[in-house]
Amino acid sequence: MDRLPRWADVVLVPLISLLFAAIISALVLLAIGQSPVEAFKVMATGAVGSAYGWGYTLYYATSFIFTGLAVTVAFHAGLFNIGGEGQAQLGGLGVALVCLSLPWPHWTLALLAATAGAALFGAAWAAIPAYLQAKRGSHIVITTIMFNYIAAALLVYLLVDVLRPAGQMDPASARFPVGAKLPALNDIPGFDLIFTKPVPANVTLFVALGMAVVVWAILWRTRLGYQMRAFGKSEAAAKYAGINPVRITIIAMLLSGALAGMMSINNVMGEAERLLQNSSEGAGFIGIAVALMGRNHPIGVVLAALLFGFLYQGGAELGLWTSIPIEMRIVVQGLVILFTGALDVMVRMILQRIFGLFRSFKAAGVA
Amino acid sequence: MxxxxxxxxxxxxxxxxxxxxxxxxxxxxxxxxxxxxxxxxxxxxxxxxxxxxxxxxxxxxxxxxxxxxxxxxxxxxxxxxxxxxxxxxxxxxxIGMVFQHFKLVQNFTVLENIILGAEDGALLNTSLSKARRVLRELAQEYELDVDPDALVEDLSVGHQQRVEILKALYRQAxxxxxxxxxxxxxxxxxxxxxxxxxxxxxxxxxxxxxxxxxxxxxxxxxxxxxxxxxxxxxxxxxxxxxxxxxxxxxxGRKVLLEVDKGTPNPGKVVLSVENLRVRDEHGVERLKGISLEIRAGEILGIAGVAGNGQSELLAALGGMMWATGRVTLNGAELPLSGAGSDGQSRRAAGIAHVPEDRHHHGLILDFSAWENMAFGYHNAPQYQKNALFMDNDALIADTEHKMAEYDVRPPIPSLAAKSFSGGNQQKIVVAREMERNPDLLLIGQPTRGVDIGAIEFIHKQIIALRDAGKAILLVSVELDEIMSLSDRIAVMFDGQIMGLRDPATTNERELGLLMAGVAGSSSGAAA
Amino acid sequence: MMDYATLLQVLDTTLRLATPLLLACLAGLYSERAGIFDIGLEGKMLAAAMAAGAAAALTGSAWAGLLAGIGASLVFAALHGVASITFRGNQLISGVALNFLSSGITVLVAQALFRQGGRTPPLTGNARFNPITLPGAEALRDIPVIGPLYYEVISGHSILVYMAFSIVPLTWWVLFRTRFGLRLRAVGENPAAVDTAGVSVVALRFAAVGITGILCGLAGAYMATALQAGFGREMTAGRGYIALAALIFAKWRPVAAMWACLLFGFFQALALRPDVVQAVVQVKVPVPFLDALPYILTVLVLAGFVGKAIPPRAGGEPYVKER
Missing domain, CATH: 3.40.50.300 (P-loop containing nucleotide triphosphate hydrolases)
Structure with missing residues (x-):
């Protein structure tokens, strides 16, 4: 079979997958009696048509960059971490504990400490499945799914029975001190010229972008990344090279869990300013779609996170302004995972056919 | 004719x-x-x-x-x-076919494997009793006896092959x-x-x-x-x-497996192995007390039918498998299990390893040639820019140099390993391992799936390394290769060394007998 | 301590709650025994629940709902088959994708049909599978110990409960006593053996995935038309994953799967009665702990602390002919 040129592999395959997902989504909308064009207009206006919309889109994208990077790091080590959701929730717990522990004098200190807390708790939650995979061969996909549910149960218990302040009805932690409040984009000089209204997007965005660079450097510029990628491609070969499988599995999952946990500084500290039930709202799962769509490369992840930020904000707008339920965005999310992840081969086959035709036309033209 | x-x-x-x-x-x-x-x-x-x-x-x-x-x-x-x-x-x-790699369901019984795809009717009991009868007849007719109720995973390889033949005969091939x-x-x-x-x-x-x-x-x-x-x-x-x-x-031409090599000049003992034992993951003993020595400047060839422990010997020495016994390299004892027994420690000790299977062990096929050139040596100081980062530019330059020296074609460091032919892939592995200038080279099936031109080249490199005073352990199932390259030959059978021979005085018949487990009088000439 | 009447109540609830787990678990058993991992049980159940709830509401017939549920689940099974068998895609990713797709599309369709916030209308009368009183239940009721057990626990469930439990021996028989079962197990262990024996790997795996679809359809239909009276968003609430956990817990064996589902169903029943739990163990046990218990147990099984779970050897690997 003909190989695809590299640019087609990197750019065209995800774009065509996206196109398929968009077409099917449009068909779904038509089937439930809605206008896809109208829906897209509402989404575009709401998500990127104003600075205010961008403020939400970027807020969602920030979370998705973290969870997308989390899935990416694990993927490169040959591990499919479905546990981003649970790790993010535990990260939220870490953020809450840090923020509530001291009357923070300045947000920079609080951010540093909360980031560490989020990473630590997220990594800790990934550590058990990692250990079980590395030492006892328990399938990481199943254990991380189980840990999502265990995390959810744990947080319900903590929020209802432990962290809930006396007299408060809803299961949530106390509000964080003022010193732990992160500047939103509308609070930052320069950005406040663009974002004139309060938006949820906050300084965490820059932390996320920084982490994308860090992940890139780790994967392609360090020995650790080299070993992770080699181990991910071939466990048997890694053994030959003396790469310690237990060490790599555990480190990769700790990194992955830490990244997933760190998304909580965006939503828990940057937006809600207290720990709520189900704080991550599925962002851990969206990380899977983001990583697949972004071809497991940090640049791709950032772009895909933006796209999903658009989808999430746009989807919320649909729920507000049209009779299309907000769940439309989950449909698109599922379709993107389906086409970029599971039907990857099909998309490639179609592209190869097209390229084959193109080549034979060219050959005929020359002859 | x-x-x-x-x-x-x-x-x-x-x-x-x-x-x-x-x-x-x-x-x-x-x-x-x-x-x-x-x-x-x-x-x-x-x-x-x-x-x-x-x-x-x-x-x-x-x-x-x-x-x-x-x-x-x-x-x-x-x-x-x-x-x-x-x-x-x-x-x-x-038409019936017995594949090289058996197509049997390991946790099924022999009978279940026999009837799979050739059942009579939708229920199993009639098929099973018929198969049992037919099997008995076939066993008598063709010396094909095998326990019909045994699980295939408990059978020896020879018996599994009989099941494959019985499968074909049951289908009236x-x-x-x-x-x-x-x-x-x-x-x-x-x-x-x-x-x-x-x-x-x-x-x-x-x-x-x-x-x-x-x-x-x-x-x-x-x-x-x-x-x-x-x-x-x-x-x-x-x-x-x-x-x-x-x-x-x-x-297509006269086989010329005569390798041009001078007389060996063995020096001090580099590798000494005493009573080396290895168990596989099923607890089966694969190496049953191997003892051998290799001196500087000599090639010890291991002959034997595949699966008699040669792979485990390479794996244990190369740090891919835990073992017991005593192994010393230049007099220093090597740990055989636990910390310090992995491939990294072996490389640090001065052992290079061209593995038997380059696709599964020697290369990461999706990695570029330059990334593969650091495989196993990713911690080497010359590939590090500083404490944090690797020096990819140095690595690429190094790869270009080695590709030229070993005539790897095409000489493009950024090309993925899977895009090279078998011979050129092997040259990449050989270049990587030999250029470390190791004290001991472990080399398994050096020319498997390699074209004639590359075979000659690789053979010459092995001889050159020997002449540079290095110790070489050569494992090959190709007897010709063993006989033409080795300075001494050890024959392995069933996890043991059957005997040592001098290639100048032995012949294929004698080696063949040893490979078949028939012990000869141990010849002192080679020891 | 728990009195006998309370115990019977809890056991009765156990049976009702174990049924969807059991159906989904057996569904997964067929697929995984054939070498196709399916973490999309959840999505198929949800789709079936929505379709069953909708069809039952529109037609007034629970049986029409059941058929619609099976149909919807089969569509998702077919998608999983195309992705993982035809195009040899990643089976885990395909399952994740289909779960999301189902989670979203069920609400969309239910909303488009009924405009009740993504729910289907409440079902009554023949639109639901109603409890059946087994023969002699009334008559035997007064016999001490056994009578109430038969009347309260065994009798009085919907037909789907009895179907689910009779599928257990049926599945055992199919797997170990029929040609189809032999081939199904073989294709999950070594598809090359099946292929060289002249049997189509693709057809077998699609058949298995199809059975998975039907059984998930039953599970989903039971949720919407028997356990509850209609579909609500995310109503399966992770049961597909608990079923998956039960399947691992049972080491892919049908009878053990039944016991695992009963155990997990028992935990769910206890979670509904924290007062009973507290009375028995004399300590206040947080409800979330009971919720999490099936998952914790499964992790322990996976870790090999409670026996070793060895999945079918060819599981998760797309079959590619060797040269």
Whole structure:
């Protein structure tokens, strides 16, 4: 079979997958009696048509960059971490504990400490499945799914029975001190010229972008990344090279869990300013779609996170302004995972056919 | 020879041929695996097909068994034009196949494996009792006894192969194809297999035996066809040819396995192994107390049928498997399990390792050539920019240099390893390992799946390293390679060393006996 | 301590809650025994629940709902089959994708049909599978110990409960006593053996995935038309994953699967009665702990602390013919 040129592999395959997902989504909308064009207009206006919309889109994208990077790091080590959701929730717990522990004098200190807390708790939650995979061969996909549910149960218990302040009805932690409040984009000089209204997007965005660079450097510029990628491609070969499988599995999952946990500084500290039930709202799962769509490369992840930020904000707008339920965005999310992840081969086959035709036309033209 | 060859070319299809192929061609992308193949197998004969790795034997047989569809050509079975789109059609046409890698369900019983796909009716009990009866008959008829209720995973390799043959016979195959059947067998088991095949022939069945071992062809077959680079170059009567003539047909020129090498100049002992023992993950002892020594400036060749512990010996010394016993390198003891026994520690100690299987161990196929050049040596100081980062530029420059020196083609460091040919992939591995200037080189199957030109090049490199005063442990299933390269030969059988021989004074017959587990008088000359 | 009447109540609830787990678990058993991992049980159940709830509401017939549920689940099974068998895609990713797709599309369709916030209308009468009183239940009721057990626990469930439990021996028989079962197990262990025996790997795996679809359809239909009276968003609430956990817990064996589902169903029943739990163990046990218990147990099984779970050997690997 003909190989695809590299640019087609990197750019065209995800774009065509996206196109398929968009077409099917449009068909779904038509089937439930809605206008896809109208829906897209509402989404575009709401998500990127104003600075205010961008403020939400970027807020969602920030979370998705973290969870997308989390899935990416694990993927490169040959591990499919479905546990981003649970790790993010535990990260939220870490953020809450840090923020509530001291009357923070300045947000920079609080951010540093909360980031560490989020990473630590997220990594800790990934550590058990990692250990079980590395030492006892328990399938990481199943254990991380189980840990999502265990995390959810744990947080319900903590929020209802432990962290809930006396007299408060809803299961949530106390509000964080003022010193732990992160500047939103509308609070930052320069950005406040663009974002004139309060938006949820906050300084965490820059932390996320920084982490994308860090992940890139780790994967392609360090020995650790080299070993992770080699181990991910071939466990048997890694053994030959003396790469310690237990060490790599555990480190990769700790990194992955830490990244997933760190998304909580965006939503828990940057937006809600207290720990709520189900704080991550599925962002851990969206990380899977983001990583697949972004071809497991940090640049791709950032772009895909933006796209999903658009989808999430746009989807919320649909729920507000049209009779299309907000769940439309989950449909698109599922379709993107389906086409970029599971039907990857099909998309490639179609592209190869097209390229084959193109080549034979060219050959005929020359002859 | 000529008479038969004329027979093969005859147009009539009513001749008593079990199988007749006309003009079969098959290409995989740009690779022409089979080119215009014509050949015929007379009924009731054992027909050998011989050729080097990649000559197209297996592809041809896969076409016969319906695994691949030929691009062009015709297949006649018993004189009838037959299309074989899938395995089911092949079975219906009376063709049975015993693959090199058995197609058995490990946790099924022998009976369950036999009836799989050939059940009578939707319920199992009638099929099982019928199979039990038929199996008993076949066992008596062909020396094919095997416990019908044993789980396949508990059977020896030889018995598993019998199950495969029984599967084919249960499906009433008249034509039995065996693909490299003796590669995994002990000589005893192989002899038993050939007795079975003779028995089948006597019952009027046709046997096609694919192999690259001349000895088997000469011993077992009536006729033999020779394949070379996708074409069928000759079909001759076995009785009218000689191993030399067949070898020449196979390779296309006089086989010149004489390697130009001077007398060895052994120095001090580099590697000393005492009572090395290894168990596999099932707890089976694979190395049963190996002791050997290799001196600086000598090549110790390990001969043996595949699966007699050679792989485990390399794995234990290369840090891929835990072992017990005592191993010293230049007098310093190497840990054999736990911390300090991994591949990194071995490399640090001065052991380089060209593994037997470059696809699964030696290379990361998706990595570029330059990334592979650091594989196993990713911690080496010259590839680090500073404490944090690797120096990819230095690595690429280093790769360019090694590619030029070892004539790797194409010399493009950024090309993925999977895009190189087998010979060039092997050169990348060999360059990486030899250029570390190790005290000890472990090298397994150095020329498996490698073209002739690269074989000569790699052999020369091994000799050059020896002449530079390094110790070399060479493992190969190719006896010719062992005999022409080694300064001493150790023969392994069933996890033990059967004896040490001097290549100058031993011969293939003596080594063959040792490989078959027949202990000779230990010759002092080689020790 | 728990009195006998309370115990019977809890056991009765156990049976009702174990049923969807059991159906989904057996569904997964067919697929995984054939070498196709399916973490999309959840999505198929959800789709079936929505379709069953909708069809039952529109037609007034529970049986029409059941058929619709099976149909919807089969569509998702077919998608999983195309992705993982035909195009040899990653089976885990395909399952994740289909779960999301189902989670979203069920609400969309239910909303488009009924405009009740993504729910289907409440079902009554024949639109639901109603409890059946088994023969002799009334008569035997007064026999001490056994009578109430038969009347309260065994009798009085919907037909789907009895179907689910009779599928257990049926599945055992199919797997170990029929040609289809032999081939199904073989294709999950070594598809090359099946292929060279002249049997189509693709057809077998699609058949297995199809059975998975039907059984998930039953599970989902039970949720919407028997356990509850209609579909609500995310109503399966992770039961597909608990079923998956039960399957691992049972080491892919049908009878053990039944016991695992009963155990997990028992935990769910206890989670509804924290007062009972507290009375028995004399300590206040947080409800979330009971919720998490099936998952914790499964992790322990996976870790090999409670026996070793060895999945079918060819599981998760797309079949590619060797050269």
């Amino acid at each position: 000529d008479a038969l060859a004329k027979n093969m070319g005859r147009r009539a299809t009513a001749a008593p041929f079990s199988i007749e192929l006309k003009g079969i061609s098959k290409a995989f992308g740009p690779v022409q695996a089979n080119k215009d193949i014509n050949f015929a197998v007379p009924k009731g004969t054992i027909h050998g097909i011989i050729g080097e790795n990649g000559a197209g034997k297996s592809t041809l047989m896969s076409i016969l068994y319906g695994f691949y569809k030929a691009d062009s050509g015709q297949i006649f079975v018993n004189g009838q034009l037959t299309t074989i789109p899938d395995s089911q059609s092949a079975i219906r046409a009376g 008249d034509i039995l194809i065996l693909d490299e059947p003796t590669g995994v067998l002990t000589p005893d088991e192989a002899d038993h297999l050939f007795r079975i095949l003779k028995g089948l022939k006597d019952q009027g069945k046709t046997v096609i035996l694919i192999t690259h071992k001349l000895r088997e062809i000469m011993e077992a077959t009536d006729n033999v066809s020779v394949m070379r680079r996708g074409t069928m170059v000759a079909t001759v009567k076995t009785a009218e040819t000689s191993p030399e003539a067949l070898a020449e047909l196979m390779v």
